[in-house]
Amino acid sequence: MSKSFKRSAITISTILLLLLAACSSQTEPGPASTNKPEAPAAKRITVAVTQDSKGDRIDASTYNGARAVHSAIYDPLVEFGEGGKIGPGLATAWEVSEDGKTYTFHLREGVQFSDGSEFNAESVKFSLARTVANEENASLEIARKLDKVETPDTHTVVLQFKEMATQVLLELSQARPFRIMSPNAVNPAGAADGEFVKPIGTGPWQLDSFKEGAETVLTANEHYWKEKPSPYKLVFKVITDPQARVLALQNGEIDIAGGEVGNIPYESLPIFENNAKYKIEQHASTMSYFMVINQKNSFLADKSVRQAINLGTDTSKMMNGQGADVSGLFQSTVAFVTPTNQPSYSFDPDKAKQLLEAAGFQWNAGSKQYEKDGKPIQLRLVIQTEEYPEWKEMAEIFQSEMKNIGIKVEIANLERAAYYDALWTNKEYDLLLYRTYTDAQLPYRFLTSLFYHTDKTPGVAYQDAALTQQLDGIAKTTSPAEQQAIFDRIFARLHEEAMTVPVYYTKQTFIHSSKIGNFAFGDIEDNPVKWHQLTIEE
Amino acid sequence: MKKRFTSFAFENKWTTAALLFLTGLLIVGILASWLHPFDPYEPNYEAKLQHPSLAHPFGTDYLGRDLLSRVLAGIPYSVFPALIVLGLVMVISLVLGTLSGFYGGRLDMLLMSVADLFTAVPNLLLTIVIIGFLGFGMENVYAAILLSWWAKYVRIIRGLVHDVKKEPYMLSSRVSGSFGFHAIRRHVVPNVMPQVLTLIILDVSRVILTLSGLSFLGLGAQPPSPEWGVMLLDGKNYLQIAPWMGFFPGLMIFATAVAFQICGEKLRSRFQLS
Amino acid sequence: MLEVHGLTITAKDTNRVLVRDSSFSVDAGETLCLIGESGSGKTLTGKALLGMLPDGLLMAGELSFGGEVMSGYGKKEWRQVRGRRIGVIYQHPEQALHPAIPIGRQLVDLLRSHLPVTRHAAEASARAMLDKVSLKDTDRLMKSYPFQLSGGMNQRVMVAMALLLKPELLIADEPTSALDVTTQSEIIALLQGLVAEEQLSMLFITHDLLLAGELADTIAVMKQGEIVEQGTAAAVMHRPKHAYTKQLLNCRSSFRFTSEEGAYLYVGNR
């Protein structure tokens, strides 16, 4: 090897080494972290999640961390059942005073937290006080109206409210932020404003380990009161890309994926259909996709245009035909929705055209669009595909259906932040594809947050005084019958004014390898699966 | 000049093929509207996700639209803008790179720090701001690509100019007091051009792919645009169900890239000889 | 020494003939000047003698050197000839030397490519050769780079390099055209001295007829790839037969004057 070659090789390698040193100068010492040696006994069930669950900061009184992990660790006082019926949770029975200001809960006996400490009235008082003290929860009814919490004996809790409170049981049943946490979870123990240490709840699981951005591992809570604790470890593995989740299911790196927590794009379902190695589980959801209408738009201010759009939308084409049963804004699984009380617009393009012509729109054969004094109907539909990839296809189907009734739709697929800017602040949309909330937040909390309209706080999705009055009516009664009557009128009003364009009723779809047995859906979408009942068959 | 071109065109079969392909692209791109066998935008629910067949040589997509028509309709959205962007990048970086490489000193320092600035800022952030600020539209996406790409080129061209500046004939021309601009035009640019051309030709496909990357991050062309990058992204979602949805746009990008490479290579060798 | 018969060079793809049926010879210790305007094929002929034609060109005709026929040589045989039996110097010496390798190293590399000498011995003979071409301060020169030297010094280094392995034939492709007038005459004087001293035969390629007249024993005039006239220096200079040679002679300058060293100083017709 001639000297010159050695010299130039040295020069090149020194430069490379310099680059490498500069590159890895910041790495911490120690080899790449390899997985901890597995305890031989506990086999792992791995679930794919779309985002980091921030396992080490899941404080029951906040919205930190993933909903699924939150509801796996903490139990609610009362549980949310089918169609909105409230069932017993940590409280076996409860009474609501006539004036709706006093709620008395009788707590379950002999229940322990995962650290063995006693579940009693004190721990409930501590949890509620801590949640109310957190100013981020100010918009919730309990936080707004709670006066004081009394504990007459170790297993009775009485909540006194300053004025009538009608949503207490619904808010208590939700995943966050009113579930019960042990006083030992904070430092100093029992202090409502103590510094959060470790999640300790009465739920079926407790936190085992957490690796940021990678996985959250839960082990069973041996003191679980309701059913037998699970013999396995439950791992929530972060997989951000939808296709990666599909592939991870196929090569066994994860056992379960789907639902809101780790969604599998619907177009990938055929890979797992009639395939013995996998089982597809489907369950009704309470969420639906709908389009928010911007009343400020000159065309959309006219009711007949809104109605024509509803009539022109063929929801059966959505999601490869799975959208056939759409009738009205809310699914039948939503509380206070009965088979008869939600009128809806069925697909009838001709009627839609008649409505437009009746409202003074002329058909322009050249541009094949309806126009009024020379201006064709052109609408900007804002969507986002980061959280809901399927919205792109729906928007394109909607676009072509509107073309059939002479309305030109331009789709704007915005980046997530710009999308929420359009919805909440700058209102730069004519139509915007959004979704309803889920379970206990429907219909009241969802309707008040989007349709409640006062001069001070204008309605976000639609501004209608009559609807607002009806919503006020709900807040004045705790009797289910009275509330049902008001909701019947609310649904009729939503339909009559065509305030929204319902597009699709979602379904909860989970896919798991067939060696996972005894799969059962949870009570709310935030706690989608009864993880502790799962079994692994060899 | 005419004789030179024909000899260049039919020099060997590869170049001819490449040139034919590119002219084909150009023609179809311009006259696209009445050339497609089907309407590239109209969904046709009965023909969803069909295999490539005689009726649909490239198969159909998730809304039953004919992919061949969409690919042809996509030419003006994918190839032409890529060339415009590259042309602008070349001009800007040639000017800045030459100035900073040739004159050096404070101007060079300043330009390099601004260039470093733009290479270091995450171009996703840059793109979001530009699109958020200027509003939607493909020209803003291209402006964003331009802004994050010029820096790399300036740095490379500065390196090349640095090389050329040291050549003896350059020294003699500076010694003889030839005015800087004249020296640049006559000596520096012709010498740097072959490398710059190679550089630019390399990146034709990368501009289209950057667009596809931006759509992956939620910032690309708006539906139902038949832009190749976006179609490539849709193809990824249907990888195992309808692989042809991603394959054919990808094939077109590859073919366009190869055609540009071959023409660029031959042009460059012509540059060198003259 | 060097016999060339019927040399023809054609371009492969356009089969244009660049050099047509040229024959000439250089005897031992003699200098042949090949004259022609740029593009007349004289440089190509020089390259053909070393088998260094760029790919895309075809060579026909017979080359023999020192009795051996070279036309059929393969890569390996040519490598034995290049540098060892035929040396080359070029018009732009600083471009012919590697810009980023010190001159000493380039000389040593050349020696060790051909002879099994130790590094030390190679450096010694390199230094000796640099002295021979009257370059001063050789130690510092060995460590310097071409861009640090003037045109004249670089050309001297080129000559040293060409003659390092004691070749029998030196091909000089317009070695002085890029130099200023004074350096030019110094280099010409150096070459004349070395040719005489080493009994070296030289093929001197130039477009400058007067320079040829002074250096050459025999002259060959090339026009568009063809040798139109060939003969002794005196014959060609004073009794030119071909119209083209006459034309070249007439357009030489109208005046000349003598410098101290006795070399002709004139304004050539660039």
Added chain:
Amino acid sequence: MLRYAIGRLALLVFTLFLLTLFVFALMRLAPGNPAALLLQGIGAVPDESLIALYEHKWGLDQSFVQQYVTWLLELLQGHLGSSFVTGQPVTKEIASRLQPTLLLIASSFIVTVLFSVPLGIVSAIRENTLLDRIVYGGSVLGLSVPLYWLAILLMLGFGVLWPLFPIIGSGSANHYVLPVAAISLIQGAYFVRMIRSFTLEYKHSFFMEAARARGLRRRILYPSYLLRSMLIPVLTVVGTSFSGFFGAAVMIENVFSFPGLGTYMLDMIYNRDFPAIQGCSLLVAAVIFVLNFVTDLGYYAADPRVRLDKQRWEL
């Protein structure tokens, strides 16, 4: 040499300062309000009062200059403020996510350089042979496939159909195989093309022809003469590729769910988490500038014309 290095370092610090100002301004211009996004994320209605609450907590209600100055003062004391989304100090979050990203970038950089620089040179030396054609075709293919597509194909090919490597996360060494392969193939394609065209350029240069005319042996000719002259262009190609590598790492981390800086940065940009974006871009910029600086030093060392410009021979 030292004077050059000091000058360059001063410029580097100045550019970093310029960058922080530039990123600070960029974020204020971007659409999307961090408070509204956070509230939206937790299912609350982003009304004015709540947004004002958060903006006060994060100091966003101060003037632009005030915010920048406070941030800069904090930076000088070594901390980058705390993230809006998690409330944790940004320095801690970056530190915990740094290792996978740096390992990913460093290993793909080495793999890319090791296979593409020699391949580029050899395919240029053996011009128009079969090897050259294959390398040419392969590199053009590499330039026409988007990174995320290649990543998915590798996952499908070597993670599912032929399960050799894990495809999710950065647990063990063989978690790095597919991501590094994806980045190296794409960046490698670019390197090979650039290096090959530079080598061709130099291979046909005059001093190489003169060296061959002197009968220099191939064993000296290519390794040292060609390579030595290639140092500068190789440095140019390598030197300008760092931000390309980091961009590729961000994309790959997202597809392979690497818990690295790439996924973190993308999330933070989507959530408009200003301190986190600011901290990350500062760190990334610092690393890129240092590497650019090292490349410039490399120029200095490799090119004698730059180094010895002053020592000319006076006749």
